[in-house]
Amino acid sequence: MKSFSKISVIFTLLVAFVVSQFSVAAPAKAASADPLSLKAEAAMLLDAKTGKILYEKNADKVLGVASMSKMMTEYIVMESIKEGKITWDDKVNINEYVHNLSKGDGLSNIGLTQGEDYTVKELYEAMAIFSGNAATVALAEKIAGSEKNFVTMMNKKAKELGMTKYKFVNASGLNNSDLGGNIAAGGPNDENVMSARDIATLAYRLLNDYPDVLDYSKQPKLKFRDGKVYPNFNWMLPGLIFQYEGVDGLKTGSTDFAGYCFTATAERDGQRFISVVMKSPSKNERFTDTRKVLDYAFANFGKEQVLKANYKPKGKEIEVEKGKEKHVALTTKKPVELVVQKGTAKEYKPVIVIDKKKLNEDGKLVAPIKKGEKLGYVTVQSKNDPYGFLTKDGQKEVQVDLVAAEDVEKSNWFVLSMKAVGGFFADVWDSVSSMVKGWF
CATH class of the missing domain: 3.40.710.10 (DD-peptidase/beta-lactamase superfamily)
Structure with missing residues (x-):
């Protein structure tokens, strides 16, 4: 009977402890739910x-x-x-x-x-x-x-x-x-x-x-x-x-x-x-x-510049096919401005979105490309922003065009022909190499 009594006491104390934890946690959650303590529902x-x-x-x-x-x-x-x-x-x-x-x-x-x-x-x-x-x-x-x-x-x-x-x-x-x-x-x-x-x-x-x-x-x-x-x-x-x-x-x-x-x-x-x-x-x-x-x-809250004009995303050059240059750099013309909590502008990071319609099946741009040509857009996001925008149209208000930073001219027919020939022999060499390796 004594051992049963001890178990009962321990169980009662354990239940009391658990209940106390929930009773303490509930008000804290309610308070954090509305930092302004409004009477409105x-x-x-x-x-x-x-x-x-x-x-x-x-x-x-x-x-x-x-x-x-x-x-x-x-x-x-x-x-x-x-x-x-x-x-x-x-x-x-x-x-x-x-x-x-x-x-x-x-x-x-x-x-x-x-x-x-x-x-x-x-x-x-x-x-x-x-x-x-x-x-x-x-x-x-x-x-x-x-x-x-x-x-x-x-x-x-x-x-x-x-x-x-x-x-x-x-x-x-x-x-x-x-x-x-x-x-x-x-x-x-x-x-x-x-x-x-x-x-x-x-x-x-x-x-x-x-x-x-x-x-x-x-x-x-x-x-x-x-x-x-x-x-x-x-x-x-x-x-x-x-x-x-x-x-x-x-x-x-x-x-x-x-x-x-x-x-x-x-x-x-x-x-x-x-x-x-x-x-x-x-x-x-x-x-x-x-x-x-x-x-x-x-x-x-106030409007702050979260991304400067002429922003050039690092490591985001796009490969170009049939061009005198193999890649084209990207940039923006306008800054991104957003109403944010004061002092949090640095928390917003750029998000790059490339227009897939501009790319071929291999994910490349095809020359010629004109400087200033729109290739996508840049927006911003923050992990500490819990709400986002009321509408999709609002989200577009903080998007700026991502454009080509320079012209990329199309290579002349001779260069393109040499590239094609070079590509052909490269493919042949790869095939032969694979076959020879297979023998051994």
């Missing part, structure tokens, strides 16, 4: 020009997006204007449904009079500045004939933009239960959902494809035709309660399901960032979270 930060991801938290978790959905409506409106399908001055007549929606209790809206005409620009301003839900539906109907058709367009466009975890059920981002029975898609209590990565992708494409969106999102207030002044819900704009230097967009959102969300963009000294926070616990906290993300961005 998901978040992302990126360089606005290249889509270089600089920070993320639960970036692929699918959450409600509320009125941040309107960025997709903004994109499609801008695209429709660019393609000549509509103009800013086109008139939109307000029907009974849109009129009733504009009077919805507790919803962000500018009152729209039934039977009255409003311009596309007026409705766009109501949507982009004051997050007008009824104005958004009116624009959707103008472009697609019905909100149902427009929702189909939204989901199709999301796929085209490279988004992967999304579902649009209406144009505004409201819960379907708030739409007075006019459900375009989904169930009676559905809402639009996306991941932080998809929201960042949408914002990135919106800013780069249609930068004029900032002309509207940066307005701290809207004076509408009804004589009233409507505030922007982006309280980080100049003069507002959470003002932050450089902020000029993009879109807030909140519903009971989505919590409080915010996609922001800010520029200082030519450097622009995009930040996303999703499901912050309060209206104020989404701005506090965003401030943390943007502070982190401007304090720790």
